Amino acid sequence: MSGHSTRRDDYEYEPWYKYGVAFLFFEAAIAIAVSIYALSMAFSGQAVQFKKKVTFDKPKTAIESESTREQQDHSTITVPAKKE
């Protein structure tokens, strides 16, 4: 690759520039870290589900709701279906 008339080695950057460059390297490092984390978890068969497991049920009767509540797993949130 050869130099050309467009070369501007003498240009003095404004003060914000060095902080901007530091920040973009920080962002690139985050991207690499997230990629490595996601891939290592996935390839080891342990990809995590970040959100709580959410299930949606149709409205139940009071008796059904009572019995369901007793059996419900603590990691599960139940949302009543929309009334028409």
Added chain:
Amino acid sequence: MAAVAFFWCFLMWFSSAAFVPTIASQFDLSVKGVALLASSAIWTAPIARPLAGWAADKFGAPKAFVLILVLTGTFSILSAYAEKLGPAIGVSEYHFLFWTRVIVATAGISFVVGIQHVAQWFESEEMGTAEGLYAGTGNVGAGVGALLLPRIYGLDYHTAFVHLGIVAFIIAGWILLRGVPAKSAEQAAMAKKTATFRDTAFVWTRHAAIALMLAYAMSFGLEIGMNAWLPGYYKMGFEEAIKGLGFETLQDVQIAAGSFAAVQSFNASLFRPFSGWISDVWQRKGWTPFPMISKHLEYAPRIHWLMFALLSITTTMILLTVAGLQNNLVLSVLILALFGITVSFGTGGTFAIVPLMFKERPGTATGFIGGVSCAGGIIYPLIYGEAAGWFEVGGIHWGYALVAICMFIPFILYFIWAMHWDVHPEEHGFGSKEKWLGKGS
């Protein structure tokens, strides 16, 4: 200021997506209904982005930002009260929610306003990094929304939409008080003067603008298309391999496929500022390695950097097909990570050039290049899907190579041709400058 406004607009743009599972279950949506809700976020982009670019030139970026934030903030708050407001105007709650969210999704058009604003404030030697930081950091808003909104608000999307709207008003007020359109009054006046229908038609018919639009369709258009396509691709194309890793149930396979797909999205967003900085480095070093492309333009090295990016994207697309045909999941995901980085090279590289090449019409040019290119996000997944039926073996993997060879290589050839002029490449196009702008222009 532009980055903050864009970040918040991006957060609002994709805030519906963060609550799609809740909304889908609440309204008992079918798979098609969910797809429609998810895709509605980009419906307005190809049409409204050019308008936003024109408005940024005509009225100044701060006023354009305020208009977008107030409009989308208002509809974000209204959407939270769909249960009452929908029936009140004679439509169902879901229809009211859907259409108000489509309007909120127009927040995505703020991208071109910010590009124009940054272009009016920074020196040409720093343009790549400045535009990259603006766009890359703003793009993170989408990821932050997906990650944080469900954690903060749980299933209560109503409150989330109200809070998002209120903060949009606060940012709009801040911009209204402190926003200045350009570094100098002359610069702002020049942009305003060129915000006409004739100038818009002139820009839209320039070879350089079309070539940059295609370059952006090869990068950002591809990025959003892949966001929609990849989770399904890994699930269908590598189901056995993923199950071999220990992901047995459908839900587990989806999580694994989504993890692989997210790698592309993260790299494409977070490496974008890095690409802008590399463009600055090429400019400073004066690197112009490619034949036929101009070496004498003031910003020629930036064009050569973008050319390198386009070749990299095309190569990694073909390699994705090769890895898929070998049924090699590890190789495919590694190439996908690299692919995400090459996409960021294209997105960052394109907008390191646009403000410099179209100095007199930054908003109009950005609106055209950043808007029309979004159509790629709709077209590529359709081609991948069609290609799956054309090949007996490994059909689902062939789409990438097909797009790369049949679309991207012609795009690159056009790009090379459009960038060969050493003097004012932005003036060559369909019809002369005099024809579009009149004599003495």
